Amino acid sequence: MQIVKKPSRQEWPELLKRPEIDTTSLFGTVGEVLENIRQNGDKAVFEYELKFDKVQLSALQVSAEEIAEAETLVPHLLKEAISQAKRNIEKFHDAQNDELPYMNVIPEVRCWQKRVAIQKVGLYIPGGTAPLFSTVLMLAIPAQLAGCEEIVLCSPPNAEGKIHPAVLYAANLCGVTKIFKIGGAQAIAAMAYGTESVPKVYKIFGPGNQYVTAAKQLVSLKNTAIDMPAGPSEVAIIADHTAKPRYIAADLLSQAEHGVDSQSILITTDEALIVGVQDEVKSQLELLPRKDLAEKALQHSKIIYIPDIEEAIEFTNEYAPEHLIIMTHNYTVVAERIVNAGSVFLGEYSPESAGDYASGTNHTLPTNGYAKAYSGVHLDSFTKKITYQELSREGLSMLSNAIEIMAENEGLIAHKNAVEVRLERVYREDDDYSDSWRR
Numbered sequence: 491m492q493i494v495k496k497p498s499r500q501e502w503p504e505l506l507k508r509p510e511i512d513t514t515s516l517f518g519t520v521g522e523v524l525e526n527i528r529q530n531g532d533k534a535v536f537e538y539e540l541k542f543d544k545v546q547l548s549a550l551q552v553s554a555e556e557i558a559e560a561e562t563l564v565p566h567l568l569k570e571a572i573s574q575a576k577r578n579i580e581k582f583h584d585a586q587n588d589e590l591p592y593m594n595v596i597p598e599v600r601c602w603q604k605r606v607a608i609q610k611v612g613l614y615i616p617g618g619t620a621p622l623f624s625t626v627l628m629l630a631i632p633a634q635l636a637g638c639e640e641i642v643l644c645s646p647p648n649a650e651g652k653i654h655p656a657v658l659y660a661a662n663l664c665g666v667t668k669i670f671k672i673g674g675a676q677a678i679a680a681m682a683y684g685t686e687s688v689p690k691v692y693k694i695f696g697p698g699n700q701y702v703t704a705a706k707q708l709v710s711l712k713n714t715a716i717d718m719p720a721g722p723s724e725v726a727i728i729a730d731h732t733a734k735p736r737y738i739a740a741d742l743l744s745q746a747e748h749g750v751d752s753q754s755i756l757i758t759t760d761e762a763l764i765v766g767v768q769d770e771v772k773s774q775l776e777l778l779p780r781k782d783l784a785e786k787a788l789q790h791s792k793i794i795y796i797p798d799i800e801e802a803i804e805f806t807n808e809y810a811p812e813h814l815i816i817m818t819h820n821y822t823v824v825a826e827r828i829v830n831a832g833s834v835f836l837g838e839y840s841p842e843s844a845g846d847y848a849s850g851t852n853h854t855l856p857t858n859g860y861a862k863a864y865s866g867v868h869l870d871s872f873t874k875k876i877t878y879q880e881l882s883r884e885g886l887s888m889l890s891n892a893i894e895i896m897a898e899n900e901g902l903i904a905h906k907n908a909v910e911v912r913l914e915r916v917y918r919e920d921d922d923y924s925d926s927w928r929r
C-alpha cells in the first residue's frame with residue numbers, strides 16, 4: 491500500500507483517483523458486444539459465452555431441474571445463513587415504503603403520487619471471480635417487495651456450463667425462476683434488447699466488473715434504465731488512535747479480495763497507527779485463499795495520514811467512497827459530517843462484511859465517486875412514481891391567472907387556451923402574442 495503523509499491540497503486530486511482503466515478500448519469492446527447482440531440475439535450471446543466465459547452452452551436458460559438440483563447441493567448451514575440475511579434485508583427494505591398522501595395543494599386542487607412497480611427488471615449477479623449469491627438477496631428481495639411482475643436474472647456460468655448452486659438456491663428462495671447463464675456485457679445486452687431466449691427488461695440492476703458497468707452505462711443512453719454505476723468494490727476507513735490495526739487491516743483486505751481493481755483506503759489522524767496496520771495487512775494477507783487478487787488490489791490502495799480530523803472528513807467527502815467505516819472515539823459526530831458515501835459503518839463492531847451480507851442494508855452501492863450523486867439500491871429503485879391531479883372548475887379558476895400569464899409569457903398560447911376554453915372565456919384571434927415573452 492502506498493503511504494502518504496500530510497498531503498498538500500494540490501496532491502489531493504491524484505490521491506482521489508480510482509485505478510485507471512483504458513476507457514477507449516473498454517467502450518470499444520463493450521460497444522461491439524452490445525451491437526452484435528442487438529442484431530443477432532441468442533446466436534451472438536452463445537458466441538460471447540464461448541469467447542469470454544469459455545463455455546459452449548446448449549441452452550441459455552437454467553432449467554427447473556437445475557434449480558431443483560441446486561437445492562440439494564447447498565449445505566444446510568448456508569441455507570440457514572441465507573434465511574437470516576433474507577429476513578433482515580426484507581425487514582429493512584419493507585420499512586422503506588413511504589407513500590406520499592393525497593393533498594389539497596390549494597382548495598379544489600388535489601394532487602397525489604402513486605408508487606408503481608417497474609414491470610420488467612433484470613438482475614445481474616457477478617460470478618467472474620466469486621459467485622455472489624448474496625447479491626441475489628440484495629436485488630431480488632426489493633424487486634419482489636416492490637411488486638415487479640417479471641424478474642429476469644443473469645449470471646456467468648462456469649466451464650461446465652453451470653451457475654453456482656447457491657446463486658440458484660437464493661434466486662429460487664426469492665421467487666426468481668427466469669435465470670440465464672450469461673455473464674459480462676453480453677448479459678446486459680441480452681436483458682436490454684431482449685433475445686429469442688431472454689426477455690427484454692425496462693431497468694437493469696446489479697454490480698459487476700468494468701465490462702458489466704460499461705455495458706450498463708451504454709445501454710442506459712438509449713434503451714434501458716439502470717440502477718447506477720456499481721463497479722469494483724471500494725472501502726475507505728477513517729481511524730484515529732483508538733482504532734485497532736487488526737480490525738482495520740481485516741476491513742481493508744475484505745474489499746481488496748474482491749478483485750484486482752478494488753480499492754481500499756485508510757485515512758488516519760494517527761501516524762503511529764500506520765506501522766501496525768501495515769504489519770497486520772502483511773500477516774493477514776498470508777491467510778487469504780485469494781491472496782493474489784488482494785495483493786494486486788493493494789498496489790493501488792493507500793494509507794493517508796491527515797492529522798486534522800476536519801481535513802480527513804473533507805478528504806473523505808471528496809473521495810465519496812462506496813463504503814465508509816469510521817473507527818474514531820467520536821464516530822457518531824464524524825458520521826454526521828459525512829455527505830458523500832454509499833453506506834457508512836460506525837464503530838469497531840460494524841465491519842463492512844455485516845452490510846455485505848446480513849445486517850439488512852443493501853450492498854449494491856455506487857462506486858468510483860458516484861456516491862456524490864447516487865444512492866445505493868433500495869426499495870424505490872424498483873418503482874417509479876406517477877403523479878396525479880384532479881381540479882374542480884373552481885380549482886382551475888383559482889389557478890387560471892398563474893397558468894395563463896406564464897403560458898402567454900412562454901409564447902405557448904395553446905396552453906393558455908386549454909384553460910380558457912374550460913372556463914368559457916373567449917380566445918381572441920386578433921390578440922398579438924408574438925413577442926409576449928418580452929413583456
Ligand SMILES: NC(=O)c1ccc[n+]([C@@H]2O[C@H](COP(=O)([O-])OP(=O)(O)OC[C@H]3O[C@@H](n4cnc5c(N)ncnc54)[C@H](O)[C@@H]3O)[C@@H](O)[C@H]2O)c1
Pocket residue numbers: 519542543615616617618619620622625646672673674675676697698699700701702719720721722723748749751752812853854855856857
Ligand atoms: N459496487 C457494488 O455494489 C458491488 C457489489 C458486489 C461486487 N462488486 C464488484 O463486482 C465485480 C465483479 O466482477 P467479476 O469479474 O468477479 O464478475 P462479473 O460477473 O462482473 O464479470 C465476469 C464477466 O466479465 C466478462 N469478461 C471477463 N473478461 C472479459 C474481457 N476481457 N472482455 C470482455 N468481457 C470480459 C465475462 O463475460 C465474465 O462473465 C468486482 O469488481 C466486485 O468488486 C461491486
Ligand SMILES: N[C@H](CO)Cc1c[nH]c[nH+]1
Pocket residue numbers: 622624625722723724748812846853854855
Ligand atoms: N462488498 C461488495 C459490495 O461492494 C458486496 C459483497 C458481496 N459479497 C461480499 N461482498
Ligand SMILES: [Zn+2]
Pocket residue numbers: 723744745748846
Ligand atoms: Zn464485499
